[in-house]
Amino acid sequence: MIDKSLRWLDDRLGISKGGRTFLDKIFPDHWSFMLGEIALYSFVVLLATGVFLTLYYVPSAHEIIYHGSYAPLRGQRVSEAYASTVGLSFDVKSGLLMRQTHHWAADIFLGSIAVHMARVFFTGAFRKPRELNWVVGITMLILGIVNGFLGYSLPDDLVSGTGIRIAYSIIESIPLVGSYLAFFVFGGNYPGNGVIIPRFFILHVLIVPAVIVGLLAAHLGLLVKQKHTQFPGKGKTERNVVGSPMFPTFMAKTTGFMFMVTAALFLLGGFAQINPIWQFGQYQPYQISYAVQPDWYMGWLDGALRVMPSWEWVGWGHTWPLEVFLPAVLFPGIVFNLFIVWPFLEAKITRDTAYHNLLDRPRDRPLRTAAGASVLMLLFMLFCASSTDVLANYFHIALNTVLVTFRFLVILVPIATFFVTRTICLEMQKAEGVGKRKRAVVVTRSATGEFATFDADVRPGDGHEELEAIPVPTFIDLTPRHLATGPGVRRVMR
Amino acid sequence: MSDDGRSTTGPLPVAALDDPHLAPYAKRPQAVAAAAAISMVIGIIGIIGFGVAFWVGNQTQWQAATLGVGLFGLGFGVAAWGKYLMPQGPFVEERHDFHSTDDERDAMSAAVVERGGLVVKRRKVLGGLFALGSAVFGVVAAFPLLRSLGPKPGRTLFVTNWRAGSRVVTVDGRRVRPSDLEVGGVLTVFPQGHEGNSPDQTILIRLQAGQEPVVLESPGRSDWTVHGIVGYSKMCTHLGCPVGLYQEQTTELVCPCHQSVFNVRAGAVPQFGPAPRPLPQLPLAVDAAGYLVSSGGYDQPVGPGFWERP
Ligand code: HEM
Ligand code: FES
Numbered sequence: 001m002i003d004k005s006l007r008w009l010d011d012r013l014g015i016s017k018g019g020r021t022f023l024d025k026i027f028p029d030h031w032s033f034m035l036g037e038i039a040l041y042s043f044v045v046l047l048a049t050g051v052f053l054t055l056y057y058v059p060s061a062h063e064i065i066y067h068g069s070y071a072p073l074r075g076q077r078v079s080e081a082y083a084s085t086v087g088l089s090f091d092v093k094s095g096l097l098m099r100q101t102h103h104w105a106a107d108i109f110l111g112s113i114a115v116h117m118a119r120v121f122f123t124g125a126f127r128k129p130r131e132l133n134w135v136v137g138i139t140m141l142i143l144g145i146v147n148g149f150l151g152y153s154l155p156d157d158l159v160s161g162t163g164i165r166i167a168y169s170i171i172e173s174i175p176l177v178g179s180y181l182a183f184f185v186f187g188g189n190y191p192g193n194g195v196i197i198p199r200f201f202i203l204h205v206l207i208v209p210a211v212i213v214g215l216l217a218a219h220l221g222l223l224v225k226q227k228h229t230q231f232p233g234k235g236k237t238e239r240n241v242v243g244s245p246m247f248p249t250f251m252a253k254t255t256g257f258m259f260m261v262t263a264a265l266f267l268l269g270g271f272a273q274i275n276p277i278w279q280f281g282q283y284q285p286y287q288i289s290y291a292v293q294p295d296w297y298m299g300w301l302d303g304a305l306r307v308m309p310s311w312e313w314v315g316w317g318h319t320w321p322l323e324v325f326l327p328a329v330l331f332p333g334i335v336f337n338l339f340i341v342w343p344f345l346e347a348k349i350t351r352d353t354a355y356h357n358l359l360d361r362p363r364d365r366p367l368r369t370a371a372g373a374s375v376l377m378l379l380f381m382l383f384c385a386s387s388t389d390v391l392a393n394y395f396h397i398a399l400n401t402v403l404v405t406f407r408f409l410v411i412l413v414p415i416a417t418f419f420v421t422r423t424i425c426l427e428m429q430k431a432e433g434v435g436k437r438k439r440a441v442v443v444t445r446s447a448t449g450e451f452a453t454f455d456a457d458v459r460p461g462d463g464h465e466e467l468e469a470i471p472v473p474t475f476i477d478l479t480p481r482h483l484a485t486g487p488g489v490r491r492v493m494r
Numbered sequence: 495m496s497d498d499g500r501s502t503t504g505p506l507p508v509a510a511l512d513d514p515h516l517a518p519y520a521k522r523p524q525a526v527a528a529a530a531a532i533s534m535v536i537g538i539i540g541i542i543g544f545g546v547a548f549w550v551g552n553q554t555q556w557q558a559a560t561l562g563v564g565l566f567g568l569g570f571g572v573a574a575w576g577k578y579l580m581p582q583g584p585f586v587e588e589r590h591d592f593h594s595t596d597d598e599r600d601a602m603s604a605a606v607v608e609r610g611g612l613v614v615k616r617r618k619v620l621g622g623l624f625a626l627g628s629a630v631f632g633v634v635a636a637f638p639l640l641r642s643l644g645p646k647p648g649r650t651l652f653v654t655n656w657r658a659g660s661r662v663v664t665v666d667g668r669r670v671r672p673s674d675l676e677v678g679g680v681l682t683v684f685p686q687g688h689e690g691n692s693p694d695q696t697i698l699i700r701l702q703a704g705q706e707p708v709v710l711e712s713p714g715r716s717d718w719t720v721h722g723i724v725g726y727s728k729m730c731t732h733l734g735c736p737v738g739l740y741q742e743q744t745t746e747l748v749c750p751c752h753q754s755v756f757n758v759r760a761g762a763v764p765q766f767g768p769a770p771r772p773l774p775q776l777p778l779a780v781d782a783a784g785y786l787v788s789s790g791g792y793d794q795p796v797g798p799g800f801w802e803r804p
Contacts, residue, residue, distance in 0.1 A: 026587040096554045097561075129592060162735060166751065169733035169798040179651060179800045184643040189650045190692055190734065227589055241587045249583070252576025259537075259569025263562045270558015285692035286665065286682050286728060288738040290750050305733070305768060306752045312770030312799050321799035323768050324733060357589060389753050399753055400766055469586035473509030476516065 024472045027250040028230040028243040032119045037254060038112035041261040042105045043216070049102040050205060056092050057154065058084040059201035061194035070278050078282040081197050085155040086278050101269025106148050108265060110297040113141050121342075121372050124360035125229045128353065131343040133222045138339045140215050143208055145297050150204040152275065152295055156197060159275075161283025162292050164196065166305075173324035191285050231359050235469045238357045242469045293386060303385030304331055307406050335375075366425035374418040381410045515585070520578035527579060534571035540564025651802065652795045654694050654727075656776060660685035662698075662725075662786035669785045672721040675700040678742045682728060685788065693796055695728040696776050697747070698786075699740060699758055715761070718777040720786070725776035726762045729797035730754060732769040747773070770799065 010016045027033070060080040066073045068083065069090050078086075088095040117137060120126055126134035149167070153160045168190045171182040185199075186192035227241050236242050244250050268274075280289060294302055304327035313320040346368065347353065362369040384391075385406040392399040440456035509516055520526040541564035547556040594602070614621045662670045663686045675681055681698045688694050701722045718724070726747070730737050735751035740758075746765065747756040754767030762773035774796050779789040795803050 024585075024587065026585055029584075093552050094548055094554075094557050097557050100554075162751065165735060166733045172798060172800045175801055177801075179647040179802055183645060183647050184640050187644040189647070192644070195644075226592070227587070235584070235586065239589050241589065242584050244580075244583055245585055249576055249580040252580060253573050254576075256569040256571070256573025256576060259565045260573065263564070263566035263569060266558050266565065267562035270554050270562065284665075284690065286690065286695040286736050288736040288750050290739065292750055302752070308768050310732075310754075310764060310768050310770040314804075317804055318801050319799040319803040320801075321770070323770050324798065389750070399755075403753070403767070467514055467582075467584060469584040470509075470515055471507055471587070472585045473507045473513075473516075475508045477508050477510045 022224070023245065023247040025224065025246040025250075026228070026241040026243045026472075027246065028228050028241060030231060032123075033228070034257065035112055035116035035119055037257060038261055039109055039116055040216070041258045042109035042112060042265065043212070044258070045105040045262055045265050046102060046109060047209065049098045049105065050209075052098045053088065053102060054205055056084060056088050056095060057081070057201075059154070059198045061156065061197050073278065073281075076282065079156045079197070081154060081156040082277070082282045085157070089276075089278060097266065097270050099269075100272075100274050101266050103152070103274045104268040104272065105265045106151060107274075107296060108268075110141075110144050110148060113137075113144060114297075117141065118372070118376065122360075122362040122369055123229070123231075124356060124365060124368070126343045127356040128343075128347065129226055129355055130222075130229070131347075133219060133226070134343050135340055136215050136219045136222070138336065140212055140219065142336055143212050143215070147204055147208040147212070148295055148297060150200045150208065153200050154197065154204060155275075155277045156283050157277035158280040158283050158287060158289050159277075159292055161191075161285070162288060163294055163298075164283075165190065165285065170324055170328045173321040174329060175318070175320055175325065227357070229357055229359050231361075234466075236358065238355065240469075241357075245472045290389075293390075296383070299386040300379045300382040301328055301332060303382035303406075303410075304328065306388055307382070307385045307403065307410055309407075335379075338375075363425040363428040366422045366429075369425050370418045370422040373421040374414040377417040378410060378414040381406070381413050385410060515583055516581040518579045519582040523579055526574060530571040530574040530579070532571075533567045533574065535567075537564050537567025537569070537571060540567055647802070651797075651800055654792055654796055655685045655688040655691065656694060656696070656788050656791040657685070658788065658790045659781075660788045660791075661781075662686075662696075662778070662788065663689060665689050670698070671784055672700075672723055672780060672786060675723060677702050677722070680740045682736075682738075683725070683786075693729065695736060696725050697728040697737065697740075698723050698725050698778075699745075699747075701745060701759070702742075715775060715777075717779075718775055718789070720778050720780050723778060723786070724758060725778050725788070726756075726758070726773040727776070727792060727796040728773075730769055731764070731771040731773060731798060732767070734797045737773065 006016065058080040062080050063077050064080055064083055066076050066078045066083050066086070068074070068087050070086055073086065085099070088099050090096070120134065120137070149163070153164050153167075168182055168186055171185060172178045174181060183189065185196075187195035187199075228243075230236050230241055230243070233242075244253070281287075293299070305324070308323050308327040311322045311326070313322050360368075388399060388402045388406060391397070392402045441453050442456050443451060443453050445451050518526075540560050540562075543560035544557060544564055547553065547560045593599075662683045664670060664681065664683055667686070667689055669686070670681065670683060675698060677700050679700050683696050683698055684691060684694045701724065703722070726737075728736050728738070730749040730751065732749065732752055732754050735749050737747045737749045737754075737756065739748040739750055740746075741748060745758045747758055747762065748754070749756075749767070749769065752768050754769030755765040756762040756769070756773055757765050761775060764770070764772065774792045774794050776792060777789040779787055781787045
């Protein structure tokens with residue numbers, strides 16, 4: 001039956017040749033290769049839960065009187081967007097689960113991309129020939145952040161509205177064209193005339209995800225074409241890939257993993273409350289709540305805005321809001337451009353034009369590792385700086401002190417990180433066998449007091465490490481070899 | 495070596511069932527298989543449970559628990575099957591070069607450079623016209639697209655609806671008397687007819703006796719205050735958040751967004767934080783009926799800085 005349909009398809013599409021190669025595609029067995037998969041499956045969950053949400057969400061700033069089942073809001077004037085989001089949380093069956101899961105999936109999506117990217121960076125997986133996939137990846141990261149911001153702006157609650165207000169002023173801060181851009185994006189002076197929610201909506205549910213899907217296809221397509229990188233090890237060379245085949249081993253593992261990631265996201269969505277918009281209330285441009293913080297992946301930008309000194313500059317008859325433009329436009333621009341050009345920069349500096357399929361150990365590239373750690377630390381310090389008010393309240397320190405401390409920390413900590421990381425790498429290089437898996441040694445003492453040592457049994461998986469890698473067999477002889485005589489035994493020749 | 499890295503002439507590779515590469519990764523496959531089966535059964539029960547939870551009520555935790563356990567059980571079973579029960583390998587695949595032979599490269603660039611060059615060089619004008627046409631189309635198309643998105647800023651960023659004599663009202667349109675504000679109290683107000691309009695939002699603060707805004711009495715603002723009430727634009731000069739947090743003891747306005755602090759007694763000059771300019775002050779007066787009015791508009795654009803601001 002299966003055989004017949006495959007033949008039918010092959011007659012028309014010639015799938016057997018390429019398809020067979022694809023089924024034999026080898027995936028290296030290393031946990032760090034699952035990070036990208038977490039991103040992939042979170043994205044799938046985002047698409048699925050997102051479609052559910054679009055069925056109920058109303059992208060409109062039009063004001064209505066709330067009549068839903070959440071008593072504290074009844075009779076209040078709210079926008080349709082806000083009312084429908086509260087409705088999703090209380091009146092739609094499993095709506096709250098879907099809403100919260102969608103939000104959690106976005107946070108995990110961006111988190112796993114960040115960690116995945118760190119693994120690609122620190123192991124040098126971005127080197128030739130994979131620079132293109134690195135660039136595609138960064139583009140997805142940027143689009144993911146943008147779409148996350150657009151998404152949590154949609155409920156039109158007090159916290160998200162504040163974020164939109166800030167976004168407006170950031171656009172406005174761009175020299176020369178800022179005011180025009182802000183007016184075009186918002187359809188007028190802030191808050192615009194009700195167009196921003198429908199505009200954000202169509203960007204969030206269609207345009208940005210469509211681009212991400214396209215890039216994802218390119219990302220995975222390149223991955224298949226260029227094959228995976230692998231860590232150095234027994235039998236692994238620049239010219240091969242060692243691991244498990246696509247079918248059935250990898251397919252089973254990854255399908256199971258997809259279900260497990262989905263399950264984890266739904267558990268988070270059901271048990272860990274996130275963005276309870278009914279407590280924040282409808283957004284009004286003249287109201288504000290305290291301790292407003294954006295989602296975690298925007299934190300570094302918020303922190304950059306906070307630690308920036310108030311350097312507005314007036315000159316040549318114009319105002320240059322550098323206290324906004326530098327941290328919120330120029331700085332992220334520099335960061336992302338630096339990410340994008342890094343593979344080319346590194347190749348240029350090291351004069352490296354070779355293909356690289358074996359991954360680096362971070363310690364063997366002290367400068368790259370130190371540079372990466374330093375940038376990560378900078379972003380992390382800025383992230384921490386986005387909670388200056390919370391820290392000041394919690395530790396009863398003057399806000400002023402906290403802020404000034406952070407102005408120093410964001411500069412000093414990354415510099416210190418660079419040197420410390422480099423030293424650690426150099427030290428680790430000197431130590432033999434650091435990080436290698438060792439076979440346990442069992443020590444016994446006999447009745448006469450003699451000590452003896454011997455290697456412990458191989459653990460599951462260790463045996464596999466010791467075999468020579470072989471090509472995926474085309475046919476499997478289902479009869480055990482010692483019985484393999486006589487009729488019925490498959491002998492295949494081309 | 496062929497495309498898939500195997501010999502094209504010899505027999506296709508056959509593995510015998512007792513080849514250790516085909517043995518499962520697990521040491522005790524039967525036990526693992528049993529565990530995977532149990533996991534999947536739990537998964538199926540969980541998923542059915544989700545159906546029940548969905549059907550009988552709308553309890554988020556039950557939905558999440560059933561669905562989570564269900565999907566996890568199923569997924570764990572499949573993943574364990576894949577990881578421990580399938581041929582352990584390791585298997586290997588050869589890589590092959592992406593790049594073409596030198597001849598192929600030469601042929602390709604010849605096609606582009608020579609064939610294309612031949613045609614384009616001979617008809618430079620056509621090529622130029624087409625490039626020009628596309629560029630013109632791009633520019634011309636961009637304008638209506640952008641312009642239809644929103645109006646030009648014009649003077650909108652420079653003015654608010656506050657005029658001399660504007661009646662001071664709350665967001666629900668009530669007029670305000672000085673006595674409506676307790677000492678130390680704050681109130682957000684708008685010019686009548688523009689309640690809730692973002693750029694017009696103004697915060698009134700009634701200072702305590704002894705907290706008069708001494709410092710700035712001089713530069714022509716001495717009559718902008720009535721009965722100890724000062725009015726400032728509520729739009730933060732940093733990024734436009736409402737400056738909604740008043741600290742009575744220190745007479746400071748704090749912006750919750752990035753913690754800019756404005757000194758209310760000294761013309762709302764920023765004390766601290768990223769805000770670059772003082773909050774513009776609204777000149778206040780009391781009309782014949784005893785209600786607050788503004789005795790003029792703001793003397794400068796409110797809110798964050800922008801390019802056209804002189
Ligand atoms: C939408 C987000 C993303 C998804 C769904 C995704 C998914 C994946 C998956 C499933 C793999 C396969 C193996 C692995 O995990 O290493 C992969 C490989 C890769 N990814 Fe991503 N990724 C995303 C974002 C990124 C980002 C942000 C970067 C880098 C900036 C990146 C760079 C790469 C590179 C260079 C490879 C090939 C490296 C190798 O095979 O070792 N990806 N991606
Ligand atoms: S908006 Fe007020 S401090 Fe940033």
